[in-house]
Amino acid sequence: xxxxxxxxxxxxxxxxxxxxxxxxxxxxxxxxxxxxxxxxxxxxxxxxxxxxxxxxxxxxxxxxxxxxxxxxxxxxxxxxxxxxxxxxxxxxxxxxxxxxxxxxxxxxxxxxxxxxxxxxxxxxxxxxxxxxxxxxxxxxxxxxxxxxxxxxxxxxxxxxxxxxxxxxxxxxxxxxxxxxxxxxxxxxxxxxxxxxxxxxxxxxxxxxxxxxxxxxxxxxxxxxxxxxxxxxxxxxxxxxxxxxxxxxxxxxxxxxxxxxxxxxxxxxxxxxxxxxxxxxxxxxxxxxxxxxxxxxxxxxxxxxxxxxxxxxxxxxxxx
Numbered sequence: 001x002x003x004x005x006x007x008x009x010x011x012x013x014x015x016x017x018x019x020x021x022x023x024x025x026x027x028x029x030x031x032x033x034x035x036x037x038x039x040x041x042x043x044x045x046x047x048x049x050x051x052x053x054x055x056x057x058x059x060x061x062x063x064x065x066x067x068x069x070x071x072x073x074x075x076x077x078x079x080x081x082x083x084x085x086x087x088x089x090x091x092x093x094x095x096x097x098x099x100x101x102x103x104x105x106x107x108x109x110x111x112x113x114x115x116x117x118x119x120x121x122x123x124x125x126x127x128x129x130x131x132x133x134x135x136x137x138x139x140x141x142x143x144x145x146x147x148x149x150x151x152x153x154x155x156x157x158x159x160x161x162x163x164x165x166x167x168x169x170x171x172x173x174x175x176x177x178x179x180x181x182x183x184x185x186x187x188x189x190x191x192x193x194x195x196x197x198x199x200x201x202x203x204x205x206x207x208x209x210x211x212x213x214x215x216x217x218x219x220x221x222x223x224x225x226x227x228x229x230x231x232x233x234x235x236x237x238x239x240x241x242x243x244x245x246x247x248x249x250x251x252x253x254x255x256x257x258x259x260x261x262x263x264x265x266x267x268x269x270x271x272x273x274x275x276x277x278x279x280x281x282x283x284x285x286x287x288x289x290x291x292x293x294x295x296x297x298x299x300x301x302x303x304x305x306x307x308x309x310x311x312x313x314x315x316x317x318x319x
Contacts, residue, residue: 014082118274137261179235
């Protein structure tokens with residue numbers, strides 16, 4: 001079997017995951033080797049290698065399970081959610097590797113754009129409102145992204161609306177990967193790193209609450225993190241709202257205040273320039289437009305090769 005035929009046996013989201021996973025695996029290993037040689041090996045580098053090892057083992061186990069139990073509902077269910085998990089995995093490792101690909105940072109241009117539009121950098125201006133209670137509230141909204149991103153898809157999955165589930169999930173996945181590509185093209189560190197000397201007040205929260213949890217999570221990221229432009233927090237949460245409005249209207253109204261709080265929190269917590277949010281809001285409709293067209297083209301190629309497509313019998317069915 002040729003490589004092309006083997007690739008087209010996969011779903012489009014699985015092929016995209018491999019397209020990103022292979023180079024990011026190499027770059028993660030290269031970053032780990034460099035950190036060892038430079039004597040700056042931190043917790044994040046071995047963690048990235050471990051995450052990749054777990055991902056590879058999981059993919060191998062899924063492939064074996066699909067071959068052994070092709071009709072198993074459990075195996076098919078795992079296959080439905082695995083591309084999203086692979087997407088998250090690639091994101092966690094991308095922070096370490098962008099500098100190896102493109103060292104030409106654009107964050108100073110982003111800060112200048114914020115100043116041109118607003119007269120100030122909103123992330124710096126917002127420090128006048130800094131209070132422990134508000135910081136905790138913003139941290140709460142910020143960490144909500146973990147469940148906001150997959151929430152609409154999970155509701156559709158739980159209600160066995162398979163076609164809508166796959167549409168929403170593929171849209172979110174395509175959005176993530178488009179964002180990853182833009183991270184590499186436009187490397188940008190967040191305001192908390194670039195404008196550190198412009199901040200006069202720390203964002204101190206309360207011990208053992210959300211700010212403490214967030215601080216532990218960010219301690220595992222490299223100090224030279226490059227993943228600000230565009231804001232995927234803005235893009236993916238907007239997509240979750242879009243698909244909720246289309247398929248699960250009640251969830252749109254539940255989700256809306258959390259998404260609004262998330263967008264404000266990215267600026268207050270100094271994770272993004274406002275122009276990052278603008279770019280994210282533009283990326284969301286692009287992903288929603290690209291995803292079904294990409295899926296249609298891929299399914300057409302699969303049918304041409306005589307394969308059952310993800311739109312057809314490959315997709316789980318109710319009943």
